[in-house]
Amino acid sequence: MIVGNLEGIIAKKKSGWASQNHRGDIFKDLKELTKNLNIDWLLCMSNNHSGDFGYCKFKHTWDLAIENEIEIFGPRKRPCFPDGAYLNQKNDKFSEFLSKINIVSGTMWRNHSKTCNYISLYEWKNSYFNEKKFNILYPHWHYENEDYVREGIQENCSELMKYGDDSYEKKPWDLVFGHHPHVPQAITNIESESDEIPNKLLAYSGGNFTSGVWRDKHNHGLIMKCEIGTWIKDANRLAVGEVQWSYIRNKFNRWKFWRKNRTKEIIIDIEQNNKKSYFIIRKRILYGVYISLLIALILAVILLFFNFQIDIGRIFINLGVFQIIFLVYIAIMFKRRRYRKINNNIGLKKEVFSNSSLPSSARNIE
Numbered sequence: 099m100i101v102g103n104l105e106g107i108i109a110k111k112k113s114g115w116a117s118q119n120h121r122g123d124i125f126k127d128l129k130e131l132t133k134n135l136n137i138d139w140l141l142c143m144s145n146n147h148s149g150d151f152g153y154c155k156f157k158h159t160w161d162l163a164i165e166n167e168i169e170i171f172g173p174r175k176r177p178c179f180p181d182g183a184y185l186n187q188k189n190d191k192f193s194e195f196l197s198k199i200n201i202v203s204g205t206m207w208r209n210h211s212k213t214c215n216y217i218s219l220y221e222w223k224n225s226y227f228n229e230k231k232f233n234i235l236y237p238h239w240h241y242e243n244e245d246y247v248r249e250g251i252q253e254n255c256s257e258l259m260k261y262g263d264d265s266y267e268k269k270p271w272d273l274v275f276g277h278h279p280h281v282p283q284a285i286t287n288i289e290s291e292s293d294e295i296p297n298k299l300l301a302y303s304g305g306n307f308t309s310g311v312w313r314d315k316h317n318h319g320l321i322m323k324c325e326i327g328t329w330i331k332d333a334n335r336l337a338v339g340e341v342q343w344s345y346i347r348n349k350f351n352r353w354k355f356w357r358k359n360r361t362k363e364i365i366i367d368i369e370q371n372n373k374k375s376y377f378i379i380r381k382r383i384l385y386g387v388y389i390s391l392l393i394a395l396i397l398a399v400i401l402l403f404f405n406f407q408i409d410i411g412r413i414f415i416n417l418g419v420f421q422i423i424f425l426v427y428i429a430i431m432f433k434r435r436r437y438r439k440i441n442n443n444i445g446l447k448k449e450v451f452s453n454s455s456l457p458s459s460a461r462n463i464e
């Protein structure tokens with residue numbers, strides 16, 4: 099099963115500048131990707147863009163997904179997956195395994211909080227927790243464009259998975275995979291403090307798998323493959339098994355003249371996988387330098403054209419003013435993006451979890 103966040107609604111036109119619409123064909127395209135594989139799709143519709151077009155279009159998107167045999171969770175009527183209806187209808191070995199799992203959605207943010215009352219909210223997550231199951235939280239949370247996870251968030255998340263975020267209810271999640279920041283954030287191991295509880299897995303943000311925005315920062319993300327199986331120390335309990343993950347990147351030709359002809363290709367980002375950090379600011383600074391040189395050149399040409407003689411002094415004054423503006427921009431960017439830096443200490447490394455007994459193929463053969 100592939101789980102993803104569907105940020106936006108199927109609609110022909112945007113409803114406002116910040117609204118997010120998708121082509122109706124995207125469900126078909128997703129199915130096409132996995133047509134020869136026995137894989138189901140599960141998409142989350144609880145995010146800040148779910149209410150961009152109102153309930154009718156939201157419901158239409160949900161219906162269209164069902165028509166294409168894509169499972170949806172995140173509507174207030176279906177905050178968790180799998181539900182009884184799905185399990186009864188499927189009734190095979192995989193659904194038998196799925197019946198031990200509870201995947202819960204919930205969003206911290208809504209762009210239309212007054213009208214969008216038909217999706218599951220992050221603050222309700224404890225009411226969807228199921229003590230008898232392996233609980234996965236799939237939240238739409240935290241802050242956009244921050245590579246580095248704020249210290250407060252790190253502490254809260256660790257608490258959430260060790261004890262639950264409400265000390266009276268004690269509902270600790272087994273696996274958490276977050277989305278919304280648009281940039282990939284750390285995947286980390288929440289080490290257990292007791293022998294009776296397995297280690298847990300926390301991915302702060304998957305970044306963007308793909309998006310309709312053609313800017314650099316919106317075209318990076320990560321994919322994670324996670325095995326869940328019987329815990330080696332307790333056959334009645336499920337735990338996280340081996341975890342594999344990779345950075346991904348959208349390759350695109352942004353200069354294509356006809357907008358509709360532009361396509362994106364989602365690729366495994368080997369270059370980034372080999373690096374220990376994820377840092378794109380340096381590239382931006384380089385762009386800034388190139389642009390400032392280009393502007394200086396254009397200024398020189400304009401001055402040459404109007405004055406018929408090159409006024410070197412004026413060019414340098416203009417260039418200097420532009421450089422000051424550029425440096426102020428960089429300073430603001432660094433201040434605002436204080437968290438756009440890398441912290442390798444919280445687990446941005448390829449790590450394998452080994453606290454689960456399944457699914458080691460050798461063991462299954464025995």
Ligand SMILES: [Zn+2]
Nearest residue numbers: 105145146278
């Ligand atoms: Zn979002």
